Structures are given as C-alpha cells and as structure tokens.
Amino acid sequence: MPIPSQRKPLPLAVLSIGFVLIWLVAAAFPFLWTVWGSFKAEGDFFSRADWMNAITGPVTRMQNDGSAFTFDGYHGAWVVKEFWRAALNISIVTFFVVIISLTLGTLGGYALARSGYRYTFWLLIVALVFRAMPHVTLVSGYLLPFFQLNIWGYLPTTIIVLVAINQPFTLWMLHSFFLSIPKDLDESAMVDGCTRFQAFRLAVIPVMWPGVVTTGLFSFLLAYNDFTVTSMLLAQENTTMIPKISSFLGSTQEEGKVMYAVAAVVSAIVPLFVLIMFFQRQIVSGLTAGAVKG
Amino acid sequence: MPHKTFLAFIWPSLLAMILFIAIPIFSVAYQSLFIQHEQVLVTTETCSPFGCKKQVTVDAAEMRRLREEQPMGRYNGLGTYTNSSHLAFDDINEIFRTSQNFGEIRDKIMNLPFYKALIFTLSYTFIVTPLVIVFGFIVAVVVNSLPSLFKGPVIFFSLLPMIVTPLVGALVLYWMIDSRGIIGAALQALFGDPNLSLKASPTLTWVTLFAYGVWHSSPFAFVVFYAGLQTVPADTLESAMVDGANRWERIRFVTLPYLMPLVTFIALMQLMDNFRVFEPIIGFSAAASATSLSYLIYSDLRASDSPLFGSAAATSLLTIIGVIILLMPVLRRNWREFNRKS
Numbered sequence: 001m002p003i004p005s006q007r008k009p010l011p012l013a014v015l016s017i018g019f020v021l022i023w024l025v026a027a028a029f030p031f032l033w034t035v036w037g038s039f040k041a042e043g044d045f046f047s048r049a050d051w052m053n054a055i056t057g058p059v060t061r062m063q064n065d066g067s068a069f070t071f072d073g074y075h076g077a078w079v080v081k082e083f084w085r086a087a088l089n090i091s092i093v094t095f096f097v098v099i100i101s102l103t104l105g106t107l108g109g110y111a112l113a114r115s116g117y118r119y120t121f122w123l124l125i126v127a128l129v130f131r132a133m134p135h136v137t138l139v140s141g142y143l144l145p146f147f148q149l150n151i152w153g154y155l156p157t158t159i160i161v162l163v164a165i166n167q168p169f170t171l172w173m174l175h176s177f178f179l180s181i182p183k184d185l186d187e188s189a190m191v192d193g194c195t196r197f198q199a200f201r202l203a204v205i206p207v208m209w210p211g212v213v214t215t216g217l218f219s220f221l222l223a224y225n226d227f228t229v230t231s232m233l234l235a236q237e238n239t240t241m242i243p244k245i246s247s248f249l250g251s252t253q254e255e256g257k258v259m260y261a262v263a264a265v266v267s268a269i270v271p272l273f274v275l276i277m278f279f280q281r282q283i284v285s286g287l288t289a290g291a292v293k294g
Numbered sequence: 295m296p297h298k299t300f301l302a303f304i305w306p307s308l309l310a311m312i313l314f315i316a317i318p319i320f321s322v323a324y325q326s327l328f329i330q331h332e333q334v335l336v337t338t339e340t341c342s343p344f345g346c347k348k349q350v351t352v353d354a355a356e357m358r359r360l361r362e363e364q365p366m367g368r369y370n371g372l373g374t375y376t377n378s379s380h381l382a383f384d385d386i387n388e389i390f391r392t393s394q395n396f397g398e399i400r401d402k403i404m405n406l407p408f409y410k411a412l413i414f415t416l417s418y419t420f421i422v423t424p425l426v427i428v429f430g431f432i433v434a435v436v437v438n439s440l441p442s443l444f445k446g447p448v449i450f451f452s453l454l455p456m457i458v459t460p461l462v463g464a465l466v467l468y469w470m471i472d473s474r475g476i477i478g479a480a481l482q483a484l485f486g487d488p489n490l491s492l493k494a495s496p497t498l499t500w501v502t503l504f505a506y507g508v509w510h511s512s513p514f515a516f517v518v519f520y521a522g523l524q525t526v527p528a529d530t531l532e533s534a535m536v537d538g539a540n541r542w543e544r545i546r547f548v549t550l551p552y553l554m555p556l557v558t559f560i561a562l563m564q565l566m567d568n569f570r571v572f573e574p575i576i577g578f579s580a581a582a583s584a585t586s587l588s589y590l591i592y593s594d595l596r597a598s599d600s601p602l603f604g605s606a607a608a609t610s611l612l613t614i615i616g617v618i619i620l621l622m623p624v625l626r627r628n629w630r631e632f633n634r635k636s
Contacts, residue, residue, distance in 0.1 A: 141318025164314030
C-alpha cells in the first residue's frame with residue numbers, strides 16, 4: 001500500500017534508477033563482453049583500430065569464410081592445451097572436498113552447538129583466527145614436509161589440504177545453523193533411549209539439509225575458486241582449472257594464444273553462472289547466516 | 295554433552311585443522327630460522343687454442359648431497375628477518391641517517407620489498423574495506439526501493455563479481471582495460487591521450503587494483519545489508535515518519551543504527567579477506583608496481599632455481615603476526631562478552 005509520503009520525488013527516483021543501472025552494467029557487462037568476445041579472433045577482441053570490431057568481428061569474418069563466430073579459442077584451450085584434463089581434475093577435487101568437508105563439518109558443528117562447555121568458545125575463536133590466515137602462509141609451511149614425505153603433486157593431498165583450510169568456515173556456519181535447530185528435538189530422542197549418535201542420525205540429520213546445502217555451496221566455491229593451494233601443490237600435468245588458466249598467460253605472446261586464455265576463462269565462469277542461477281536463494285541466505293548472529 | 299561424546303564428534307575436524315593449519319604455522323616458524331645452502335662453487339679451467347678460460351659452476355652433486363643431509367638448509371637464526379628483503383633494520387637506519395626530507399625517506403623505504411608489500415597490503419585493506427561498506431550500503435538501499443519484480447534479476451547480476459573466481463574476474467577486467475580493450479580505448483578517447491595506459495604508472499595500477507577490490511567485494515556488503523534491511527522494523531520507521539523525519543533522517547537515525555552490527559560483521563570479514571589480497575596482482579600482472587605480502591611469499595616459493603623456503607617462511611610469520619594484530623580488537627571484544635556472560 002503506497003503511502004503518498006513514501007512515494008519518491010521524481011529526481012530521487014531517476015537518480016536511484018540510474019544508480020542501479022550503472023551498478024548492473026559494472027557488475028554484469030564485463031562478463032557478457034568476455035563471453036561474446038571469446039567467439040572472436042584476437043584481432044577483434046583486442047582491436048587496435050576500433051572497439052566496434054569486437055562486436056561485428058571483421059577479422060573473424062576474414063579468417064572464417066564470412067562467419068562472425070569462431071570456436072578456435074575453445075578448440076585451442078580444450079583440445080590443444082588439454083584444458084579438459086584440468087576440468088576433470090577440478091571436478092574430482094571439488095566433489096571430494098565438498099563431501100569430506102560437510103561430513104567433518106556437520107559432526108563438528110553439531111558438537112560445538114550442543115556442548116555447553118567453555119572450550120567450545122575457545123575452539124570457535126581459534127577457528128576464526130585460522131579462517132583469517134592467508135592461505136599462502138600455510139602453503140609455505142606444507143611444501144617442505146610434503147616434498148620430504150613424497151606426497152607433493154597428488155590430487156588426494158590437495159583435497160585434504162583444501163578440506164582442512166575450509167574447516168574453520170564450515171564449522172562456524174554449521175555451528176550457527178545447528179544452534180537454530182531446537183535442542184529439544186535430539187534431547188527428547190535421547191530421553192526415548194537413543195544414544196547421542198543415534199539421536200543425531202535419526203532426529204537431526206533429517207532436518208539439517210537446508211543448512212548443509214548452503215554450506216556445501218560455499219565449500220564448492222572455495223575449492224573451485226582456489227588458486228593458491230592448487231597452483232603450489234599440484235604439478236603442471238595434473239593441475240586444476242584456475243592454475244591452468246594462469247599458465248596460459250605465460251604463453252600468450254604468440255598471436256591468437258591469448259584467445260585460449262579468454263576461452264578458458266569463459267569456460268570457468270559458465271558453471272558459476274549456472275550455480276548462481278539455481279542457488280541464488282541459498283547463497284544469499286548463506287552470506288547472511290554469519291551476520292544474523294552479529 | 296559429556297567431554298567424551300564431544301570429542302567423538304569433533305575429532306576428525308579437529309585433526310584436520312591441527313595437521314594442516316596449526317602444525318604448518320609452527321613449521322613456518324621453524325623454517326624461517328633456516329636459509330638455503332650456499333651454492334658450492336667449483337672453478338674449472340677450460341683451455342682451448344685461443345687461451346684458457348676460468349669458469350665458475352655450481353657443483354650439482356655436492357649441492358644434492360648437502361640438501362639431502364640438511365633438507366631445511368643451514369641455520370640462520372633471526373638473520374632472515376633482519377635482512378634487507380624483510381625488516382631491513384640496517385637499511386632503515388641508513389635511510390634515516392642519509393636522507394634529508396620526508397619524501398626521500400618515503401621513496402627509499404618504498405624500494406625495500408617487504409615495506410613496499412606491507413604498505414600496499416595495508417592501503418588496500420584500509421581503503422577498499424570502507425569503500426565496500428559504503429558502496430554496498432547505497433546499492434542495498436536503492437535496490438530495496440525497487441519494485442519487487444526487478445529485485446531477483448538485480449541480485450542475480452550483482453552476485454557475479456563476488457562469486458566468480460578472483461583470478462578470473464581480475465583477468466576479465468584486465469583484458470578490458472588493455473589499451474586495445476574497450477575500457478582502455480574509451481579512457482584514451484575520453485582524455486584525448488592515445489598513450490594513456492592504466493598499466494604504465496604505479497599510481498594508476500594501485501587505483502585499478504583498489505577499483506577491482508571494490509567491484510569484487512561490494513556484492514557481499516550489498517547482500518548482507520539488503521537482508522538486514524528486510525528486518526528493520528516497519529513500526530519504528532513509521533513512527534519516525536509521524537515525527538516528521540524525512541527520507542535521509544530515517545536512514546540516518548533509524549536504519550543505520552539498526553544495521554550497525556552488520557557493519558561490524560562486514561568490516562571483520564573484509565579486513566580478513568583484503569589483508570590476503572593476492573590473486574588480482576597476478577590477474578592484472580601488477581607485480582612490478584604493486585606487491586602484497588601474500589604475493590611476496592608466493593614469488594619466493596616460485597623462485598626460478600630453487601624455492602626460498604626460509605625467506606617465504608619469515609614473510610609468512612610476519613604476515614601471521616599482522617593478521618593477529620588486525621584481529622586483536624575482535625578477539626578482545628569477544629573475550630569481554632564471554633567474561634560478562636559467565
């Protein structure tokens with residue numbers, strides 16, 4: 001019900017609409033532009049002559065018998081430079097990181113939420129400090145021991161490290177989620193004769209999925225977006241997507257190679273795009289979950 | 295919950311964190327006391343019909359033996375911390391002794407790698423964080439006043455800069471600000487300067503990185519504030535209106551105080567995340583004019599011939615100390631709250 005005094009004066013309305021439009025362009029245009037440009041030849045996407053070339057694509061037309069679109073970048077990245085291998089590796093890594101972090105995180109988060117002792121507070125504070133550690137400082141602690149133990153360069157090592165780095169965040173998030181599930185639920189199950197673990201399995205697990213899905217999304221993002229850990233702990237041959245893209249940059253001096261990187265970047269963005277489309281609500285609620293507690 | 299049950303639930307998680315977060319911190323501290331072996335040099339003389347040449351080469355076999363014997367390198371005490379690529383006490387003394395004015399001191403300190411990185415990291419942290427909060431708040435207030443039909447799509451597109459991998463987001467912008475890219479070309483046309491390049495001058499590179507930081511993190515602040523705005527009690531807003539508060543006064547005196555806890559939350563998260571700024575420097579290939587502490591560690595570990603573990607570890611430890619100092623106010627507040635409760 002619009003109250004007259006709540007209706008905006010015209011200049012303010014124009015100003016705020018304009019502001020939103022500018023923000024939208026700033027947020028979305030770079031991605032749309034790059035997606036469009038990834039189907040062009042380098043001479044068009046990086047045009048010395050005229051920026052309109054990136055839209056109309058005269059050089060692309062010349063190189064491709066009149067077609068304004070080319071898949072050369074994608075072919076180069078996925079087939080010639082074997083980007084598919086990196087894509088396969090990142091799928092393996094993200095899958096296991098999400099599964100393992102959630103398993104450890106739900107157990108730990110549940111315990112933290114239900115135990116009333118003083119040390120849970122300290123554990124959470126320590127987890128907060130751990131959460132703030134720049135990942136590269138930890139990586140510099142891993143390298144020597146990993147070389148010594150000869151476990152450097154394997155996917156399982158990377159998965160375990162990512163799970164561990166992810167734990168503080170997962171614990172915080174699931175801890176605050178379990179606090180929102182009433183204690184009575186599992187306690188009445190225990191009164192009925194369940195052990196603590198049975199109560200967790202039979203009474204809590206069936207109602208915890210919304211929180212777990214949200215936390216899982218963020219675990220996925222951490223593993224998928226990671227550059228520091230994967231680039232330092234994996235060899236060039238079995239690396240994941242993001243380090244692979246950065247390795248393209250080193251070899252972009254030749255004509256056309258930079259389009260490999262552009263195509264690879266777009267390939268890395270697409271899954272995230274789909275993710276936001278399906279899970280927008282969960283992402284928003286996850287971002288604010290920590291804030292609700294203040 | 296009894297201690298035993300608690301432990302049964304939490305041990306896997308605890309073990310992972312101890313093994314891969316707590317122990318590495320100590321291992322970093324230990325590593326920082328060592329430096330890589332000095333190269334064992336052998337001088338060989340090769341004679342050819344045109345005379346003899348002395349050649350100095352690294353004795354690879356001897357180096358390998360040394361590395362196997364002492365994989366950590368040789369003991370150096372706190373030497374790594376005070377050398378000129380870290381805290382550089384001698385260099386600083388020298389600078390203060392020989393320089394005439396403040397500008398000269400500043401320029402010389404900016405040439406020391408550790409201080410250069412520290413200053414950039416701190417500037418990035420303390421410039422980007424407030425901007426993100428202010429900008430995110432404005433976007434949230436404006437979006438909140440839109441018709442609900444548009445809210446979903448606006449939120450969808452707003453999430454993109456934050457969700458997309460930092461390195462990838464940085465690259466996307468980097469290609470656009472290239473002098474042959476659309477933003478770079480537009481800026482050249484705008485200022486009528488065909489040689490203008492955002493990559494050329496250090497100042498412009500810093501500004502670009504800050505702008506990237508705001509672009510990347512504002513959606514986070516926006517989403518949190520937007521969710522907070524939904525919970526501002528309508529009664530209070532209405533009674534403020536009855537009291538004659540105008541639009542601005544309602545935001546200033548009702549909404550803002552109500553959202554203050556969220557500001558603290560966002561500031562905390564942003565300080566932690568911005569302090570480890572790293573990927574944009576790679577994405578923007580900005581290492582020549584801007585390096586961060588994380589980048590220093592990365593480049594030490596990536597040193598071309600053999601990784602400089604000692605140097606990286608020393609920088610890491612200094613960074614960790616920085617993180618703890620940064621978190622100190624939060625930890626103290628939590629500690630006080632906790633004591634009040636019990």
